[in-house]
Amino acid sequence: MRILGIDPGSRVTGYGVIITNGQELGFIACGTIRMAASPSFCDRLLTIFRDLGEVINTHGPEVAAVEEVFIDRNPRAALKLGHARGAAVVAALHNGLEVFDYTPRKVKQAVAGYGQAEKSQVQHMVRALLELDAIPTSDAADALAVAICHAHHVTHHLHRL
Amino acid sequence: MRILGIDPGSRVTGYGVIITNGQELGFIACGTIRMAASPSFCDRLLTIFRDLGEVINTHGPEVAAVEEVFIDRNPRAALKLGHARGAAVVAALHNGLEVFDYTPRKVKQAVAGYGQAEKSQVQHMVRALLELDAIPTSDAADALAVAICHAHHVTHHLHRL
Numbered sequence: 308m309r310i311l312g313i314d315p316g317s318r319v320t321g322y323g324v325i326i327t328n329g330q331e332l333g334f335i336a337c338g339t340i341r342m343a344a345s346p347s348f349c350d351r352l353l354t355i356f357r358d359l360g361e362v363i364n365t366h367g368p369e370v371a372a373v374e375e376v377f378i379d380r381n382p383r384a385a386l387k388l389g390h391a392r393g394a395a396v397v398a399a400l401h402n403g404l405e406v407f408d409y410t411p412r413k414v415k416q417a418v419a420g421y422g423q424a425e426k427s428q429v430q431h432m433v434r435a436l437l438e439l440d441a442i443p444t445s446d447a448a449d450a451l452a453v454a455i456c457h458a459h460h461v462t463h464h465l466h467r468l
Numbered sequence: 469m470r471i472l473g474i475d476p477g478s479r480v481t482g483y484g485v486i487i488t489n490g491q492e493l494g495f496i497a498c499g500t501i502r503m504a505a506s507p508s509f510c511d512r513l514l515t516i517f518r519d520l521g522e523v524i525n526t527h528g529p530e531v532a533a534v535e536e537v538f539i540d541r542n543p544r545a546a547l548k549l550g551h552a553r554g555a556a557v558v559a560a561l562h563n564g565l566e567v568f569d570y571t572p573r574k575v576k577q578a579v580a581g582y583g584q585a586e587k588s589q590v591q592h593m594v595r596a597l598l599e600l601d602a603i604p605t606s607d608a609a610d611a612l613a614v615a616i617c618h619a620h621h622v623t624h625h626l627h628r629l
Contacts, residue, residue: 349557349561349567350561352554352557352558352561353558353561353562356558356561356562357562376547378543378544378547379543380543381543382539382540382541382542382543382545382546383539383546384543385543385544385546385547385550386537386539386546386547386549386550386553387550388547388550389546389547389548389549389550389551389552389553389554390550390551390553390554390557391550391554392547392550392551392554393513393550393551393552393553393554393555393558394554394555394557394558396510396513396551396555397513397514397517397554397555397558397559398558400510400511400513400514400517401514401517401518406510408510
C-alpha cells in the first residue's frame with residue numbers, strides 16, 4: 308500500500324509518499340509545495356490543489372493521511388490554515404484517495420515514541436525509519452511522519468483482527 | 469457576464485448565478501448544497517467541491533464572487549469554516565473561474581444600501597433586484613447578493629474607466 312502524508316500549511320505544505328507491506332516501510336518521495344511566491348491567497352490554494360494532484364498522479368498512493376492542524380488562538384490564522392487544509396483534503400478526495408486524520412500528538416508518538424517530541428527528533432526518526440541518505444526538511448519530514456503514523460495504525464489494526 | 473455567487477458554510481453552502489450586461493441584472497439559478505447528511509467532514513468538503521463544479525458546468529459562469537466569512541471568536545469554528553471556504557474557492561479556480569472576495573458588509577451595502585442590513589432585508593432586496601417570483605432561502609439569497617455585489621463593483625469600475 309502506498310500512503311501519501313500531507314502536512315498542510317498556508318505558506319508551505321509538506322508531502323511524503325511511502326510504501327508498506329504491513330511490516331516494512333519504504334520511501335518513495337517527499338517534498339514541499341511553497342506558496343509564498345503566489346500573488347494571492349486564492350492562487351496559493353490552487354497551487355496546493357494542483358501540485359498535490361500531480362504528486363498523486365506521479366506516485367499513485369491509495370490513501371492520504373493528513374495532519375490535523377494546531378489550532379491557533381488567533382481565529383484569523385485558523386481560518387487561513389483551514390482554507391489550506393481544505394484544499395489539500397479536496398485534492399486527495401477528488402483524486403480518489405481515502406483520507407485519514409491524525410493529531411500532531413499521535414504522529415509524534417508513532418515516529419518518536421512520545422507525543423511531545425521536538426521537530427528535529429521527528430526529522431531524525433523519519434530518516435532512520437525510512438533509511439534515508441539525508442535528513443528531510445521539517446515540512447517534508449512531518450508529512451512522511453503522518454504517512455508512517457497511518458502505516459502503523461493500519462498494521463496494528465490488521466494484527467488485531 | 470455570468471457571475472457565480474457563493475456563500476460558504478460548513479453545513480450549508482449557498483450558491484447563485486446571475487447574468488449582467490453592465491446595466492441590467494438577470495437571474496439564472498440559485499440553491500443550497502447541504503452537507504449535514506454526509507458521514508464525515510471530509511465527505512462534506514468533497515460535496516462542496518463536486519456540487520459547485522456541477523453548478524459551474526451547468527450554468528457556465530466566468531467569475532465567482534465569494535463572501536468572506538465572519539471570523540468567529542472560536543478558532544475551532546474558524547478552522548472548520550476555512551476548510552469549507554477553501555473547498556469552494558478551489559472548486560471555482562479548478563474550473564477556470566476568476567475569484568473575487570467581498571466582506572459581508574460590502575455585500576449588504578450593495579443590495580440593501582447599508583452594511584448592517586438584516587438577513588430578511590437581504591432576502592427581500594435580492595428578490596426585488598432580480599424580480600424573482602419567490603423569496604429565496606437565506607443561504608441562496610446571500611449567494612445571489614454577493615454575485616450582485618460583484619456585478620455592481622464591475623459596473624462601477626467600468627463606468628469610471
